[in-house]
Amino acid sequence: MIRHIVLIKFRREVDDAAITALFTELRAIQSQLPGILSITSGRSESPEKMERGHKHGFVADFTDWEALQAYQDHPDHQRLGAKLVAAAVGGKDGILCFDLPV
Secondary structure, rough: EEEEEEEEEEEOOHHHHHHHHHHHHHHHHHHOOOEEEEEEEEEOOOOOOOOOOOOEEEEEEOHHHHHHHHHHHHHHHHHHHHHHHEEEEOOOHEEEEEEEEO
């Protein structure tokens, strides 16, 4: 299984409703691709307070690397990715991605 972890530093003017809509759009992709096991998204509740501005994020679990690649290549992911980049502080600089085989 591959765990795809994405942390986002949203611009101040991106409100909670817009963030919720982005994460709803993300979860809709799950029903289109069989290799996605789960998607969980939301705001950090960490008591450590070490987010360094990355207060929102999501975790998507995939069956294998091929399923992750199919997700990354999917046109809905491409559109959503562009929206996330536009909503993040500094564009791509406001997003961290980490893929972990588990």
